[in-house]
Amino acid sequence: MLSPRSQLCFVLVALTLSVGAWGCTQDSIAVGPLSATAPTTEDAGGSGAADTAQVPSSGWTVDVQTPPADGSPRLYLRHALDGQDLLVQVVIDGVDDLVGIAAHLRYDHNALELVESDGDASFLDSLTYRSKLLLHSAPDGRVLLGAARLLPEPPLGGPVAGAKAIEDATWATLRFRARAQPDASTGDAVEIGFDPEHLLARVSTYDRVQLAVGRLLVTPPAPGAPAAAEAP
Amino acid sequence: MSRPGRRTTWVGLCAVAAAAGLAGIVGSAVGAGAAHAVLPTGASHPALRTIDAPVLPGTALDRRMKAAQAERAMHRDHHHHDFGVWQANPDAAATWADFSKLEGVEWSIQHQDITVEVWVEGGVPRIAGEATVTVRAEVEGITELAFRSEPLEGVDVQAVDGVALTWGYDNAFGGQAGRLLLERAEPLPVGQNVDFRMAWQAKLDCDDGSSLLKPCSFGNTFQAVMFFRYFVQRWDTLHSPFTSVLHVLTPPDRAAAAPGIPTGPQSVPDGRIVWHFTQNERTSNAGFSIAPYDLTGDGLGAEAVKDKHALRVYTVGNFKSRADGFLELVEDAVATYGDWYGAFPWPQLNVIQTFDGLGGGYAPLGGVFMLRDIFGAQPGGQGWRGAVELTAHEVAHQWWGNLARPWTNGDVALSESMAEFTSCLYTEKRLSSRSQLLGNNLSYAWTVDADHDRPVGANNVYSSPAYVKIVYHKGAVVLDMLRHQIGEESLLAGIANYASAFDRDYATISDLRLAIEEVVGEPLGWFFDQWFERKGMIRAELSASVTPLPESGGARWALRVAQLSEQPFRFKLPVRFEFASGEPMSMDLEVLPPDDGFVSVVSVDLPAAPIRARVDGTRVLLRRFTGLNPGDVNLDGLVDGADLVELAFRNGRAIAVDYGGGQYFVPNAGYDELYDVDANLRILPDDADRIIEFAGASSPIFDAP
Numbered sequence: 001m002l003s004p005r006s007q008l009c010f011v012l013v014a015l016t017l018s019v020g021a022w023g024c025t026q027d028s029i030a031v032g033p034l035s036a037t038a039p040t041t042e043d044a045g046g047s048g049a050a051d052t053a054q055v056p057s058s059g060w061t062v063d064v065q066t067p068p069a070d071g072s073p074r075l076y077l078r079h080a081l082d083g084q085d086l087l088v089q090v091v092i093d094g095v096d097d098l099v100g101i102a103a104h105l106r107y108d109h110n111a112l113e114l115v116e117s118d119g120d121a122s123f124l125d126s127l128t129y130r131s132k133l134l135l136h137s138a139p140d141g142r143v144l145l146g147a148a149r150l151l152p153e154p155p156l157g158g159p160v161a162g163a164k165a166i167e168d169a170t171w172a173t174l175r176f177r178a179r180a181q182p183d184a185s186t187g188d189a190v191e192i193g194f195d196p197e198h199l200l201a202r203v204s205t206y207d208r209v210q211l212a213v214g215r216l217l218v219t220p221p222a223p224g225a226p227a228a229a230e231a232p
Numbered sequence: 233m234s235r236p237g238r239r240t241t242w243v244g245l246c247a248v249a250a251a252a253g254l255a256g257i258v259g260s261a262v263g264a265g266a267a268h269a270v271l272p273t274g275a276s277h278p279a280l281r282t283i284d285a286p287v288l289p290g291t292a293l294d295r296r297m298k299a300a301q302a303e304r305a306m307h308r309d310h311h312h313h314d315f316g317v318w319q320a321n322p323d324a325a326a327t328w329a330d331f332s333k334l335e336g337v338e339w340s341i342q343h344q345d346i347t348v349e350v351w352v353e354g355g356v357p358r359i360a361g362e363a364t365v366t367v368r369a370e371v372e373g374i375t376e377l378a379f380r381s382e383p384l385e386g387v388d389v390q391a392v393d394g395v396a397l398t399w400g401y402d403n404a405f406g407g408q409a410g411r412l413l414l415e416r417a418e419p420l421p422v423g424q425n426v427d428f429r430m431a432w433q434a435k436l437d438c439d440d441g442s443s444l445l446k447p448c449s450f451g452n453t454f455q456a457v458m459f460f461r462y463f464v465q466r467w468d469t470l471h472s473p474f475t476s477v478l479h480v481l482t483p484p485d486r487a488a489a490a491p492g493i494p495t496g497p498q499s500v501p502d503g504r505i506v507w508h509f510t511q512n513e514r515t516s517n518a519g520f521s522i523a524p525y526d527l528t529g530d531g532l533g534a535e536a537v538k539d540k541h542a543l544r545v546y547t548v549g550n551f552k553s554r555a556d557g558f559l560e561l562v563e564d565a566v567a568t569y570g571d572w573y574g575a576f577p578w579p580q581l582n583v584i585q586t587f588d589g590l591g592g593g594y595a596p597l598g599g600v601f602m603l604r605d606i607f608g609a610q611p612g613g614q615g616w617r618g619a620v621e622l623t624a625h626e627v628a629h630q631w632w633g634n635l636a637r638p639w640t641n642g643d644v645a646l647s648e649s650m651a652e653f654t655s656c657l658y659t660e661k662r663l664s665s666r667s668q669l670l671g672n673n674l675s676y677a678w679t680v681d682a683d684h685d686r687p688v689g690a691n692n693v694y695s696s697p698a699y700v701k702i703v704y705h706k707g708a709v710v711l712d713m714l715r716h717q718i719g720e721e722s723l724l725a726g727i728a729n730y731a732s733a734f735d736r737d738y739a740t741i742s743d744l745r746l747a748i749e750e751v752v753g754e755p756l757g758w759f760f761d762q763w764f765e766r767k768g769m770i771r772a773e774l775s776a777s778v779t780p781l782p783e784s785g786g787a788r789w790a791l792r793v794a795q796l797s798e799q800p801f802r803f804k805l806p807v808r809f810e811f812a813s814g815e816p817m818s819m820d821l822e823v824l825p826p827d828d829g830f831v832s833v834v835s836v837d838l839p840a841a842p843i844r845a846r847v848d849g850t851r852v853l854l855r856r857f858t859g860l861n862p863g864d865v866n867l868d869g870l871v872d873g874a875d876l877v878e879l880a881f882r883n884g885r886a887i888a889v890d891y892g893g894g895q896y897f898v899p900n901a902g903y904d905e906l907y908d909v910d911a912n913l914r915i916l917p918d919d920a921d922r923i924i925e926f927a928g929a930s931s932p933i934f935d936a937p
Contacts, residue, residue: 100876102874132921147873150883197812197841198812200812202877208810
């Protein structure tokens with residue numbers, strides 16, 4: 001008899017086999033390339049306008065707005081659906097010489113419940129530098145994110161070197177679940193996105209990097225909506 | 233309000249909350265929804281402890297401290313009242329209030345014409361001297377004259393004017409000084425110069441003090457006498473300046489160097505030669521050095537003194553190749569100080585290379601002696617920064633200590649703090665670096681034991697083991713804080729006003745304050761009281777909060793400053809705000825402690841919530857800050873990823889290092905105690921772990937204006 005977590009892993013593995021590749025472990029939410037069912041379509045025109053797509057299924061409606069993949073630094077969200085849950089990945093792309101990055105991811109905590117979170121800052125690791133990850137769920141619908149690289153035995157002073165060429169690196173994976181809202185009007189979209197006043201990325205010169213950011217507009221399923229169909 | 237009680241209550245609440253497993257909610261006492269991290273265990277204020285470690289050997293600060301200690305030893309006779317002067321004549325201070333009043337005292341030494349020679353006999357350095365001492369009485373009835381000297385041997389005194397003279401000499405104060413008493417058969421004629429001659433010999437103890445701090449040297453290259461006073465002074469007064477001519481006998485293959493207008497040499501019958509140094513300014517600082525000197529700059533003789541001062545550099549051997557560099561450096565410093573404070577006041581400045589054991593530099597009127605190795609540096613090369621710092625300090629003494637002179641022990645800041653500040657300002661301008669000032673700041677802030685601390689203006693500051701850190705390091709930083717408070721232009725104008733008012737005069741720290749107040753037009757008593765009359769520095773707990781302003785779309789940033797010193801300080805706090813987008817903003821916020829407490833709140837409305845608030849980023853203030861919300865290193869009111877990012881850039885900055893089996897203090901300008909979350913004097917990945925541990929913690933809500 002599989003444990004609930006093992007069952008989840010099975011489902012995810014099954015989904016992965018059919019739609020893409022998310023890795024999975026017993027102890028954490030897996031991270032990996034995005035499922036093809038939740039596209040972040042590239043806009044080769046590089047107009048800077050976010051790309052959007054709507055994915056109606058399993059009661060969730062997800063409106064994806066992603067900065068174009070034109071090589072510019074961006075911070076965007078990928079998602080996947082897992083039964084009643086919405087899995088959201090925070091992805092860093094197009095950043096060179098990064099020393100540290102911080103963000104607040106906001107969501108409507110009256111409509112959504114963050115049930116699980118996991119992070120990975122290894123995109124900042126190197127032979128000499130070790131990454132540090134900050135991932136904290138605040139009670140007001142905010143996830144505090146941070147990642148930085150440090151030398152384990154640093155000299156007294158001297159320059160800091162940034163990580164090279166970060167491409168499509170998954171920083172965190174979050175599992176959201178719709179809250180039961182008997183008195184709320186269903187069908188209202190809520191945003192999962194970054195607080196622009198708490199966005200910071202610095203390179204080795206201490207200069208800030210301007211990040212184009214994405215967001216999700218999600219409409220949670222109504223109470224009692226059917227779960228996502230299991231993959232064959 | 234009782235500070236200790238309030239802190240205890242706060243920590244107590246946190247402990248209870250943690251014990252109850254309520255890591256995110258503390259309770260109504262601090263506002264609903266607020267979270268507060270528990271302070272690091274081990275001490276209530278671990279960041280406030282003093283480093284019990286010496287300065288890392290070989291560092292610039294170490295060299296500067298040794299030089300300052302050497303200089304201190306040089307001035308000991310003027311700043312140690314070990315001879316019972318005040319017991320002998322407690323009213324003397326009242327009659328010697330300033331230089332201009334010297335003529336009004338009962339009698340004074342006007343001039344000394346001194347001939348000296350040095351040699352080594354049986355391995356012991358010796359000095360012999362003959363002097364014509366000119367005195368003048370200002371009142372009737374003066375028949376007794378008392379003089380102070382070094383311990384002498386073979387003293388002989390003769391009258392010159394034919395008036396019968398009896399005299400006696402004895403060693404005083406356990407052999408540390410000599411006292412010469414003269415009694416004339418007739419009173420001194422009022423207003424007329426009267427001469428008498430004296431001759432003496434003395435043994436020179438060149439191993440007085442540590443091996444680095446030698447008052448004299450008799451090596452193969454240099455024979456120099458720095459600390460030994462080869463002249464007499466009035467016994468019962470604090471200050472006894474006089475004009476002089478010094479004649480130094482040397483072998484024919486040597487030259488003498490000393491302050492004053494140099495002439496010579498002339499041959500004497502026994503084959504030696506004699507060098508002359510005319511000092512037309514009244515002073516009692518002196519010294520001379522004998523070596524195979526080369527002279528760079530203006531030549532010898534009165535004809536070298538033109539409309540402006542003459543400048544000479546004395547070096548030996550291969551060091552002559554560096555002399556031009558020092559000539560340029562000194563010329564630049566003199567010109568710069570002239571712009572700041574007023575024209576160079578003396579007819580000449582002789583910069584003299586002497587023995588390494590001097591340890592640093594010494595600056596009598598019109599002269600600068602510096603240790604040999606300094607002269608090996610050249611612009612842009614190794615050691616040049618140290619050479620600039622020392623030279624700039626010693627040249628500054630031509631104004632501070634020689635032009636305007638400290639009146640008492642408690643006014644020594646008018647010499648050393650002023651010279652060190654001037655040197656710091658000079659290196660800041662010329663080398664584009666505040667490292668000298670930052671080193672001084674960190675040195676006082678972190679290594680002065682409370683038991684050794686004294687106010688900068690204390691009469692007993694000289695006796696503290698931390699004298700150099702208090703007077704040189706703290707004193708220079710205090711003057712820099714004054715620059716921050718009133719502006720550089722006003723400060724320099726105020727100091728120039730002081731230099732003019734006390735030209736060739738004795739002054740107190742109050743005189744400096746009044747001269748500056750005259751220029752800036754605002755009272756500065758509060759500043760001088762807290763920084764010259766009190767010990768210590770700003771010690772404060774900081775916590776920040778950010779409150780959205782929906783109407784404007786901006787945010788209010790508030791900083792709670794809880795001072796932990798015995799008495800709170802008033803200061804101007806520099807703050808720089810960065811935002812996620814838009815230009816940064818910089819400003820100064822005046823922190824005014826309340827009349828009856830220690831907690832101030834300052835606030836400012838901003839166009840957006842800041843992503844970082846950097847307080848005192850260039851360490852202008854003499855301070856130690858701790859964060860009341862540890863982990864919120866960027867003071868935006870919340871411990872989050874932005875704090876982690878900021879810490880990454882300071883990883884490794886430490887002021888305590890392990891070296892050779894010991895722990896040493898190093899003045900690392902990149903260290904900021906706010907980032908040292910676990911308060912171990914080192915910013916390391918462990919501090920990043922603490923930020924991660926405290927993530928989500930926000931500052932306690934406090935009443936913000």
